[in-house]
Amino acid sequence: MSRIGKQPIPIPQGVTVTLNADNSVTVKGPKGELHQKVDPDIKVEIKDGKVMLTRPTDQKRHRSLHGLYRALINNMVIGVSKGYKIEQEVVGVGYKAEAKGQILEMSLGYSHDVDIQLPPEIKVETRTERRSNPVITLTSADKQLLGHVAAKIRSLRKPEPYKGKGIKFVNEVLRKKAGKSAATK
16 A cells, blocks of 8 residues: 555644545635545545545556545645745845735846736745845645745746855755866966
8 A cells, every 4th residue: 555645634623624526625724725626536535533545456546646635635634724834035136025915026136027926825925134135935725836836936036056146945955066266377
């Protein structure tokens, strides 16, 4: 059996998990409500405060789907109970980030400012302190959407390998290149 797929998913206090007729799972909690359609081959059971997933055979497809849907449902349960948070740092002289509602305005060294309209499921905050880089904080209950939006923001100005200027995740370790070395005569 799949090591991930066979593990039961505990349902914390204040979270309700319901299985719908069209083989989709709905998870409701204090942070929101999430839905996930599950492949018809994977059987989902809710009993004794735990969610269990089983697969019909040991085919490669069933094994991969077993672990996948267990991980997705587990991420939904954690998301609606605790939530997810990603912090990104904007590194560079003159680089700025400012949140205005659901719009993130950034100055990234281009000839124009970059504005991003964020989905309503994601909350954004920006923090700029003296002598430090601006930090963008994204929070949401949906881990997939949060990761997608964070990757989209990072792709606007990836960290370059010489000085490290760009948008990077907080605590991300960048490998820097040496650059030009003086010519020896």
